[in-house]
Amino acid sequence: MPDSTSVAAVDPHAASAHLAHQFEDAEQQYETASLGMWLFIVQEIMFFGGLFTAYAVYRSMYPNAFAQVSRNLDVVFGTTNTLVLIGSSLTMALAVRAARFGTRRQLVTYLLWTMLFGTVFLGIKGMEYHHKWVEGFVPGPGFHYTGAGAEHAQLFFSLYFAMTGLHALHMVVGIVLLAILAVMGARGRFGPAYSTPVEMAGLYWHFVDVIWIFLFPMLYLLGRH
Amino acid sequence: MTHRETSTRTYLSVFVALASLTTLTVAVAYVNLGEHWNNIVALSISITKTALVALFFMHLRDSKRLTWLIVGGGVFWLVVLLGFTLSDVATRGWLAL
Numbered sequence: 601m602p603d604s605t606s607v608a609a610v611d612p613h614a615a616s617a618h619l620a621h622q623f624e625d626a627e628q629q630y631e632t633a634s635l636g637m638w639l640f641i642v643q644e645i646m647f648f649g650g651l652f653t654a655y656a657v658y659r660s661m662y663p664n665a666f667a668q669v670s671r672n673l674d675v676v677f678g679t680t681n682t683l684v685l686i687g688s689s690l691t692m693a694l695a696v697r698a699a700r701f702g703t704r705r706q707l708v709t710y711l712l713w714t715m716l717f718g719t720v721f722l723g724i725k726g727m728e729y730h731h732k733w734v735e736g737f738v739p740g741p742g743f744h745y746t747g748a749g750a751e752h753a754q755l756f757f758s759l760y761f762a763m764t765g766l767h768a769l770h771m772v773v774g775i776v777l778l779a780i781l782a783v784m785g786a787r788g789r790f791g792p793a794y795s796t797p798v799e800m801a802g803l804y805w806h807f808v809d810v811i812w813i814f815l816f817p818m819l820y821l822l823g824r825h
Numbered sequence: 826m827t828h829r830e831t832s833t834r835t836y837l838s839v840f841v842a843l844a845s846l847t848t849l850t851v852a853v854a855y856v857n858l859g860e861h862w863n864n865i866v867a868l869s870i871s872i873t874k875t876a877l878v879a880l881f882f883m884h885l886r887d888s889k890r891l892t893w894l895i896v897g898g899g900v901f902w903l904v905v906l907l908g909f910t911l912s913d914v915a916t917r918g919w920l921a922l
């Protein structure tokens with residue numbers, strides 16, 4: 601029977617409070633969390649993929665009506681929001697870096713910047729939604745469109761609200777997650793030994809950015825020329 | 826843990842690249858390249874931006890093969906979803922049934 605003190609000396613579980621007993625070491629635990637998060641992201645790709653497919657099908661069926669009606673979206677708002685979201689991905693990446701190094705102040709600052717950018721994005725999105733409401737572009741009994749193919753225009757805006765709405769919902773979830781992480785970070789919960797929650801939230805945040813990277817040209821730009 | 830650390834400078838370069846590609850995609854959208862080419866260019870720029878975000882911000886370039894396999898699987902099934910559906914829509918009416 602081995603000496604209990606020497607076992608404790610080589611047992612990574614004794615060295616780390618974060619290591620769950622089912623994992624061999626911190627590396628394996630991290631890889632498991634990372635893989636799980638990527639699996640979640642892949643199913644999210646399929647989730648949004650259904651909407652992207654619906655959009656592609658209807659756009660291919662009614663190309664002229666879709667191109668025409670899409671010009672009612674505001675490219676300045678769309679472009680600004682794209683840049684805001686890219687900025688938030690930068691601060692998120694820097695937050696993960698700060699978490700790995702255990703620089704508490706930097707971590708919290710970058711998380712707050714990311715949340716701020718996310719909130720600005722949602723604010724601009726809210727303004728756009730308000731404009732569309734006033735202009736009568738919200739599908740339903742109040743839908744008002746004078747151009748040709750009003751039915752197809754309504755279809756475009758149904759897809760627009762479904763896709764951007766689902767995306768905005770993901771942003772709200774992301775901001776809540778970052779708020780929790782900012783509190784945990786301020787309490788010094790993350791450092792070189794353990795930064796997994798920040799990293800996983802980072803993967804989620806970047807994924808939401810990627811969805812917008814496709815939504816923006818599809819909805820705002822394709823019918824401009 | 827064995828992470829290769831990405832420098833702040835690299836992150837900033839990726840950000841500048843993403844912002845430039847955003848400007849490019851907006852500018853190109855106003856040039857008439859013909860319906861298909863406008864779509865192809867916009868889609869290519871989005872895929873490039875996604876690759877930058879995934880490789881650098883999401884650290885895919887430092888990830889294990891198993892992660893690459895998962896991502897590859899996701900992309901594969903997305904292509905199946907889009908490809909099969911659109912090939913159906915595009916070929917309707919080919920056979921006068």
